[in-house]
Structure formats: structure tokens, C-alpha cells
Amino acid sequence: MQQRAFQLQNGVLLPAIGFGTYKATDGNGKQAISDALETGYRYLDTASFYGNEGEIGEAVKESGIPREELFLASKVWKTEMGYEETKAAFAKTRERLQTDYLDLYLIHWPKKAPEDENWKVCLKETWLAMEELYEEGRIRAIGVSNFLPHHLEVILEDARIKPMVNQLELHVGYLQMAAVNYCREHDILVQAWSPLGRRRVLEEPVVLSFAEKYQVTPAQFLLGFLHQEGFSVIPKASARERMISNQQIFGFTLSEEDKYFLECLPQMGWSGEHPDL
Numbered sequence: 269m270q271q272r273a274f275q276l277q278n279g280v281l282l283p284a285i286g287f288g289t290y291k292a293t294d295g296n297g298k299q300a301i302s303d304a305l306e307t308g309y310r311y312l313d314t315a316s317f318y319g320n321e322g323e324i325g326e327a328v329k330e331s332g333i334p335r336e337e338l339f340l341a342s343k344v345w346k347t348e349m350g351y352e353e354t355k356a357a358f359a360k361t362r363e364r365l366q367t368d369y370l371d372l373y374l375i376h377w378p379k380k381a382p383e384d385e386n387w388k389v390c391l392k393e394t395w396l397a398m399e400e401l402y403e404e405g406r407i408r409a410i411g412v413s414n415f416l417p418h419h420l421e422v423i424l425e426d427a428r429i430k431p432m433v434n435q436l437e438l439h440v441g442y443l444q445m446a447a448v449n450y451c452r453e454h455d456i457l458v459q460a461w462s463p464l465g466r467r468r469v470l471e472e473p474v475v476l477s478f479a480e481k482y483q484v485t486p487a488q489f490l491l492g493f494l495h496q497e498g499f500s501v502i503p504k505a506s507a508r509e510r511m512i513s514n515q516q517i518f519g520f521t522l523s524e525e526d527k528y529f530l531e532c533l534p535q536m537g538w539s540g541e542h543p544d545l
């Protein structure tokens with residue numbers, strides 16, 4: 269169903285839409301992952317923190333979809349940061365997902381804790397482990413998540429391999445343009461987590477009126493807008509109908525005027541999560 273992709277700085281193609289799996293297996297276990305694969309998703313975004321890599325590995329195996337058609341992404345959690353720790357965490361993730369390699373591996377947050385005074389050293393060690401796993405061919409692309417420019421600069425100071433992706437909370441009402449512009453200058457693809465603002469922006473009057481104007485659902489409008497801004501999106505949904513409609517976002521084009529308007533809205537729907545606070 270979805271063929272569009274973004275090309276990363278190393279040439280790897282990252283599907284424009286992935287399936288977000290945070291809390292996706294609560295309740296019905298791996299069924300949601302099987303449904304996502306059946307409804308056309310080939311990119312699954314998980315993290316060791318989500319505690320569902322095992323169920324994802326099972327669902328992927330049962331699907332029979334060839335590994336090379338899938339794009340599997342996971343993340344190293346705060347408590348797993350450090351050189352040896354990252355390598356050990358990656359090995360466990362790979363085992364749980366039942367795969368020889370990952371398509372994308374991200375550092376989930378830049379700091380173990382906001383008050384961690386040693387965060388720069390820890391981050392550099394974590395990145396070194398990521399680089400080595402990449403060079404060993406265990407990961408096709410490496411990147412970060414929830415990194416602001418001052419976090420990225422710590423890595424870029426002595427990185428042999430630059431981060432290829434930064435996954436940020438991004439949705440109408442929270443576009444983090446300072447971080448986005450920094451990533452664009454450094455050829456880092458920005459991905460949107462909580463692209464629907466975890467439902468917090470879905471019913472905002474401004475979103476409803478734009479959805480009506482472009483004759484799409486509010487969710488399609490939010491996702492289509494992000495896609496047209498150049499971000500990959502990883503929405504999560506429980507019902508198959510939503511999984512399907514969330515992939516049908518390529519049939520409308522926002523005017524420049526509407527894009528500027530949306531880019532300049534006051535803040536709405538922020539999760540409250542911040543890497544430094």
C-alpha cells in the first residue's frame with residue numbers, strides 16, 4: 269500500500285510511514301502487530317523500553333514476510349546507555365526481535381536523567397558503540413531521538429558517522445523548528461513521534477476545519493501535513509480501519525499559505541516530555 273520513502277544520508281530508504289508500537293501490544297498482544305503488517309505497514313518502530321520486542325518478533329516471524337521487505341527499528345533506553353551496555357542492549361533487542369540486523373537503531377533520549385552531570389561522556393561512549401555496530405553491518409542506519417541541537421553537537425564533535433535520523437515529538441502545535449532546522453542543516457532526517465499528538469490535537473477546531481477543507485479525516489490531515497513538511501511519521505492505532513486510513517495520506521496537497529499558518533500556531537498538545545527538564 270505504501271511505497272513512499274525518505275533517503276537517508278547513507279542511501280538507506282526509510283519508509284515514509286511506520287507503525288508506532290508504544291502500548292500497541294497492551295491488551296491483545298501481538299495481534300495489533302499482525303494487523304499492522306496485514307494492512308500494509310512494513311516499518312515497525314519499537315524500543316526496549318516498550319517491552320514488546322518479543323511480541324513483535326513473533327508477529328513478524330508468523331507473517332512470513334521476507335526480512336528484506338521489512339524495516340525494523342528499535343532504541344537503546346536511558347538505563348542501557350554506555351559503551352558495553354549499549355552493545356549488550358542491542359544484542360538483547362536483536363534476540364527478542366529474532367533478527368540478524370536492525371534497519372534503524374536510535375538512542376532513545378540524550379541523558380539517563382536530566383540531572384546527570386556526566387551525560388556528555390556517557391553519550392559519546394554510547395555513540396561509539398552505535399558506530400561500531402553499524403560498521404559491523406548489524407544496523408543499516410543509526411540515529412537518535414529527543415535530541416536538541418546542543419545534544420547533537422556533543423555527538424558531532426568527534427563522530428566518525430553522523431546520526432542519520434532524529435525522532436522527535438512533532439505534530440501540529442509542536443513543531444520544534446529550532447531542532448528541525450538544525451537537523452536539516454546536518455542532513456539528519458527528522459521523524460515525528462506522536463504525530464497525532466496522542467489524540468490531544470485530533471479534536472482541535474483548527475485541525476477539524478483544515479480536515480474539512482481538504483476533505484480528509486483529522487488524522488489524515490495531521491499525518492499528511494507532516495509528510496509534506498518532509499517528516500516521516502509513525503502513528504500508532506489499534507483498529508484495522510485506522511491503521512488503513514492512517515496510510516492514506518498522499519492524496520491532498522496543502523497550500524503554502526496553510527503550511528505557514530500551521531507552522532506558526534501557538535503550542536498545543538505537548539506531551540510534557542523534555543530531555544533537559
Ligand SMILES: NC(=O)c1ccc[n+]([C@@H]2O[C@H](COP(=O)([O-])OP(=O)(O)OC[C@H]3O[C@@H](n4cnc5c(N)ncnc54)[C@H](OP(=O)(O)O)[C@@H]3O)[C@@H](O)[C@H]2O)c1
Pocket residue numbers: 287288289290291313314376413414435436460461462463464465466467470485487488502503504505506507510513514
Ligand atoms: N522516541 C520517543 O521518545 C517516542 C515517544 C513516544 C512515542 N514514540 C513512538 O511514536 C509512536 C506514535 O506515537 P504515540 O503512540 O504516542 O501517539 P500517536 O500515534 O500520535 O497517537 C496514537 C493515538 O491516536 C489514536 N488514533 C490513531 N489513529 C487514529 C485515527 N485515525 N482516528 C482517531 N484516533 C486515532 C490511537 O487510538 P487507538 O490506539 O485506540 O486506535 C492512539 O490513542 C509510538 O507508538 C512510538 O512508536 C516514540
